[in-house]
Amino acid sequence: MQSSKGIRATIPLRNLRSAAPHKETQSNMFLVLLLLVAEFSNGEKHPLFEKDHAMDTVFPPVIWKHPELPAGHLRSLGYQRHADGPVKVASRLPSPVEFYAEYVLRLKPLVLRDAIDKSSPMMDRWTDEYLKRHFGQHKVTVTHKKEIIKGQVEVMTLERFLDRYKFQDLYMASLIPAEMEAGFTVPHVAQCGPVSRHITEAEMWMSSGGTGSLLHYHSEHQLHCMADGRKDFILIEHKYKDNLKCVEQPPGSGNGASTIDVDMVNMFDSPDVEKTPWRYTTLLPGDCLFIPAGHLHQVRSYGRSLSYTFLFRPVEDKNLGDCRALSKAVRGLDQFDLVWTIKDGYSQLKNEKLDADSLRSVLLSWVGKDGGLTFPVFQRNYEKAVAKAAGDSRSIGAKRAFQQLLQSEKKQVLTKDALMKLPAKTLDKLALFLNSIHKTVRDEL
Template sequence: MRLFMLPPTTAVVALFLWSLLVPLTTETSAGVPKGHGEPLGNHRDSDGHVDILTTLPSPQEFWDKYVSKRRPVLFSGAARSSPGMQLWTDEYMLEKFGDLKVRIEGKHQKEGKYPEGEKGIAQDTLRNVLQTYRTRDVYVVSQIPDPLTEQVAVLPFLTCGTFKDHILESNLWLGGHGTQSQIHKDADNAINCLFSGTKTWIMISQDYEHLLPVVSSGGYSARATIDPDDVDLIKYPKFSEVPYTHVDMKPGDCLFIPASHWHQVNSHGSKNLAVSIMMSRLKEVDLSECDGIDLDFKPLSEMNMVFTYDGYSEQTMGDMDPFELRERIVELCSAIKELSFSAVYHEFFHKEDEDNEVINNAIDTEMAKGKSSKQQDLHQNKQIFAILDTDGDNFLSCDEEVLPKLSIETLKNLANIISYDPSNSEEYEFSRMGTEVIRILIEHVINKLSNDKAPKMTKEQFLLRYRAVGGSRPVGSQLYDMMDPSQQGYITREMVLSKMEDVISLYDNGLHPHHTQNMPWQADIEIPGSLINEVGTKQQWKAQKIRDDL
């Protein structure tokens, strides 16, 4: 065989040129971008670990070096001052806190599904979680119940000045091995303290947001559509240019995540337990009261946290910052002295709807009922008016009705209306399913019971069908008991028919349950405009699929 050989000089030159070109390309030898189809972080090398501090900064240092610059930092060992880090074994938590209710998600956010708990979809008891989290696809992502806050220590630099007055809420994170988040950003500043297990983080500055495929939630929070397990650089080629830093957290560490700083988290260990404290997006601070005083760790229960949760009622996790809400309202009132229904709707729900003609003509309130997001927004807007419109004229006078009412409690109520998340309550299941699904199910049950061969249906037979359409056992049992009030152990066609409308009414609207009962706006406040044309269309394909499944 005869081999083709380059002259020595030519070969050296070619090798030199190749060595220059290789570092400049982000493609593999096959022409595929580096890291394509691989887990997040393989598209390029990390720019390094975020700063690690072994001593805690002063409040001013924390502001100057990290918060104001939106720069993440790891406080090594800072969580070890929290009693909960030593106390919160599964056995201890079962005994002390087992009956408390928590919000749950699946281990992988990208699936977008909420699992079933003892209290329904997305709602569980801490007892059930602690007994099943090692083998079940469940992850506690919940506002922390008040009884646990006594055993969580707030870092000293947050206990004075503006920082102490702007602690919004605290969240509990608990799961087993394999919990994973999407690439996302949060609206508020956060400090995440790890009590058990380890976490690895990919951190991406907001300066590179323009290179991410972003799905906005309508506020400051958002997520990227990239799969962290399988990064598609053919579909999203700009992501190859995104630099990142990383974080390796061990038990006892606390991580500061700046507001709007993109991140993705993987949790490891048979038990992964963390607590986060959320703070306002601050533009400026007054830390003068911090000067000359000895700062120490302080129990979270002793802080004046804005949103708290008793462990039994409805959560307010993720509600809008009331301090920022006040700023928005004041700014709106500086431009418009009298706020119409349309002006408030545009400001807080659909700023993209520029044409006021869409919502100018009055329509019957009942016509606006339904499941679509805009219908819910309309009803939420009416709830705002129910609080502020004291004279019932469908206009808000800034000087008389709005600005004098902006106490922190009123702002919290308004924030809960504007940013209400149904998954924070046991009503989520009713909201998610809606009247269309439950009506199809009930009609199916009636048809089954109309057959002379099967005139009765047991509870287990009903639950099998209810869970088949996405319901939970606890709520299904509630419905069955409504139809079998005498506890005969079965239901008949007549029993179902007599309770049919009562059952369906539970799923009506999918609106905030606390704001849809006995409210004066239901009869008195009109919804302007022809928005009804944009909302309320039935999803016939979905209805047919449910019928086919049954």
């Protein structure tokens, strides 16, 4: 009689599925299964394969219409109608004066090719290993979903993110730590005039493989610049926002997003998408895109994508006098006064020594497009500024702080004129509290 070992050896490979597995084989299969489960369930371990880094996607998409269905039904945004053309590309880099007068003031999007100097640190040497070695200890904000606005946000060190993002569904969308600002080059068109004086915040974006955003808009202008990878943009004028089921949050802020699923547009629920004109562009390393305030945009990223944006306020300021003597030197974000930064994983006001005048300037950056500061907008920004002091018994709540600024319980909106006339004593009191937050947290650490 043949041994069981001999019998197993004679079973053809194609019949292995029907053969009863040996106990040793069952045990090995069980161990492999356990290892696979551990790999995928443990947040600190990697799946077996990196995400797809391909960057050869066709964009704008080739549209094919089904004879019995609306164009682009249950397909991603862009398949519902042909684009009206590309976003204008500058034939040469404009001067700061030309950029501000012809594009910023006129709310015209513009693509700037090779706007970032190749010697910029983020272009020249910011590999993952370099970032881990020099900035890995800094905490950044990361989302666990492809949706970069609604996704669940987590705070982690940059090193931890870099160890995981090529394998897991992570996307970094974070304010830039002050220690990294020098590495992000500000394009020459934005180094003087109102743009340079009214930058509110800068964010860095990093992902691996395909990721995408909601269709959304901001109350501020922005420049989006690429250091690595590829990004495709869909841009739509603000006047079409009602076609796209946009919701402004908080009300009066000038910031909002469409509730339409941009990855699978239901054309029976959203037929007006087909009536909405749109333009497109693709950014590669060194390119920047100017997106005017209110312009709707949807972004898709490919490959190892590293980029940054900085937001600047639409203002009445037209003083461009400092542009006359502007040099061609490469300048980083660290040379500009930003309103917001991130430290220890918390968003905070960058100025830790506020006085009446500097706090007034911060509050002006929160004023809406209608010229007033409402409580919902104040509350969102104020709670962001005092997040470090959450739970502190000495903390001044948003409602109380807003009433102190209004100087009346009957008023609902702090107008720009009223803000400019606020006495220094009122502002100094709030500034003193905001400054104390940083000292208290450092003492506790």
